[in-house]
Amino acid sequence: MQPTIFEKNPPAQAVIDQSLAGTKLACYWIEDIEQSAARYQALPGALQADDVVVGGGYAGLWTAIKLKTEHPERRVVLLEAKRVGWAASGRNGGFCEASITHGEPNAEARWPEDVDQLRRIGYENLDAIESFIAEHGLDVDFERTGQLSVANEPYQVEWVGESDEHVQALDAAQVQQRVASPTFLAGEFSPRENANVHPAKLAAELARHASEIGVEIYEETRVTGLSGRADEPLQLETDRGTVTADRAALCTNVFPSLLKRYSFHTVPVYDYVLMTEPLTDEQLASIGWEGREGLADMANQFHYSRLTKDNRILWGGYDAVYFAGGRIKQNYEDRMESHRKLASHFFTTFPQLAGVKFSHRWAGVIDTSTRFCAFWGQAHGGRVQYVAGFTGLGVGATHFAADVIVDRLEGRTTERTELKMVKDVPLPFPPEPVASIGINMTRWALDRADHNDGKRNVLLKTLDALGLGFDS
Numbered sequence: 001m002q003p004t005i006f007e008k009n010p011p012a013q014a015v016i017d018q019s020l021a022g023t024k025l026a027c028y029w030i031e032d033i034e035q036s037a038a039r040y041q042a043l044p045g046a047l048q049a050d051d052v053v054v055g056g057g058y059a060g061l062w063t064a065i066k067l068k069t070e071h072p073e074r075r076v077v078l079l080e081a082k083r084v085g086w087a088a089s090g091r092n093g094g095f096c097e098a099s100i101t102h103g104e105p106n107a108e109a110r111w112p113e114d115v116d117q118l119r120r121i122g123y124e125n126l127d128a129i130e131s132f133i134a135e136h137g138l139d140v141d142f143e144r145t146g147q148l149s150v151a152n153e154p155y156q157v158e159w160v161g162e163s164d165e166h167v168q169a170l171d172a173a174q175v176q177q178r179v180a181s182p183t184f185l186a187g188e189f190s191p192r193e194n195a196n197v198h199p200a201k202l203a204a205e206l207a208r209h210a211s212e213i214g215v216e217i218y219e220e221t222r223v224t225g226l227s228g229r230a231d232e233p234l235q236l237e238t239d240r241g242t243v244t245a246d247r248a249a250l251c252t253n254v255f256p257s258l259l260k261r262y263s264f265h266t267v268p269v270y271d272y273v274l275m276t277e278p279l280t281d282e283q284l285a286s287i288g289w290e291g292r293e294g295l296a297d298m299a300n301q302f303h304y305s306r307l308t309k310d311n312r313i314l315w316g317g318y319d320a321v322y323f324a325g326g327r328i329k330q331n332y333e334d335r336m337e338s339h340r341k342l343a344s345h346f347f348t349t350f351p352q353l354a355g356v357k358f359s360h361r362w363a364g365v366i367d368t369s370t371r372f373c374a375f376w377g378q379a380h381g382g383r384v385q386y387v388a389g390f391t392g393l394g395v396g397a398t399h400f401a402a403d404v405i406v407d408r409l410e411g412r413t414t415e416r417t418e419l420k421m422v423k424d425v426p427l428p429f430p431p432e433p434v435a436s437i438g439i440n441m442t443r444w445a446l447d448r449a450d451h452n453d454g455k456r457n458v459l460l461k462t463l464d465a466l467g468l469g470f471d472s
Helices: 013-020 028-032 058-070 104-110 112-135 172-178 199-212 281-287 336-349 394-409 434-450 458-466
Strands: 047-054 076-079 095-097 147-151 168-170 186-190 194-196 216-218 223-227 234-238 241-250 267-276 294-297 303-307 313-321 358-368 375-379 384-388
Touching: 013 336, 013 358, 028 199, 028 358, 047 058, 047 234, 058 076, 058 199, 058 241, 058 394, 076 241, 095 112, 095 394, 104 112, 112 194, 112 394, 147 172, 168 172, 172 186, 199 216, 223 241, 241 394, 267 336, 303 336, 313 336, 336 358, 375 394, 384 394, 434 458
Parallel strands: 047 076, 047 241, 076 216, 147 294, 241 384
Antiparallel strands: 095 194, 147 186, 168 186, 223 234, 234 241, 267 313, 267 358, 294 303, 303 313, 375 384
16 A cells, blocks of 8 residues: 555644644634624424424525525524534535535436536526625625645546546646645646635524524524324424424434434534634745635545635545444544644645644534435425435535425425436435444545555445445
8 A cells, every 4th residue: 555645744743733732622613703693592482383494504594595585474483403503504614616416426426417417507506605695795705716626646646637628627837826735736626616605604694684584593492303194284392392384394414314214314424624823924925825716635535625714724624434323422523633633634735834823623523425415305295305415515505405495395396306316315324333334444445545546446346336435
């Protein structure tokens, strides 16, 4: 096995130690808006609604907005177990990508006949998000900067230029002009593919807009059960009282589905992130990055990075950790092993920034599905709609998902609802302990591929053929 560039050229341990000294275990995004974000009351008791949305992340917020906008006369209620945007929606990398399929290669492997259509819909979806933010004056630090994918290893250079006409191939000199790093050997730039956004601000601003148009938002209200007979109202049991509704949209992301049939269709995978202190003008000049592009590399275990409004660098990815049993625990967010690895890889990538400190470190839970992108489910004759499985690329895709949910609740047949991607439901994960064994074997195989010129072994090829997998 060949060592990667990060193993060949690690920084001094003292550089890592200094960078993490005093780093706060907290999500920078959420802390940044802590004093300004609105709070919403808990459910005061039993109530009756027309439409109820479960989950105060992006998918739930977009769905509530679209339902209320379409039917201003209806009572739309959103229930959130903790606080709006506190989970994946408030703590992600801040990339809002056009792809609704977790990248074009994933679409080509699963729905080759629909690739062009899915690409077009993805761009239209991102355009619609941009227009909505502008039209309603949402303060979310939205920047349509495009996406820069870089090759850190010689074998990855061979992949550059294989993408479609929407992507600009860059040689070593061209990629260095965009972002200066000794590890960047080549790259691809997709000008329309990505926008940067402040994730916690996006959640807070969507909630503000939803509230202003009449959506009732209740925080600290955990939904514990869903029931209902044909032609009778749905009953949603919460720890604050029962909500009765005609229709329901379940947007609970990584958390257990209220529909038992989808209990094994996602698993929780922890992703780790660092945020630097604001760079000085001199530090920023040393790396360039004048285009402020979203940045990622081409490995299986990849890093992602971006600049914030005040010129901090977010640096995350690589480690994607599944803990045995598939549990979600706050203490899993404090994994210094992963944060030290990220810091090491950061200074290999940007040795000119030695001395920069990380102000924050955190983790978020990804709702991984076996097809790497969202899937939809339904129950109670279509009166209940469900979406999950975004696998870490949901900032933009949740808007599309909400459109699908509303179409299906309204009984409409549209281009969206007729997509094979929307109609298909992926294979579930196996129960424990098989899930842990399979996921960890797959992570090992992906790591081996990164150490073997990207060559996929028999396990990965078999999973590819079955439409299964695990993405870092």
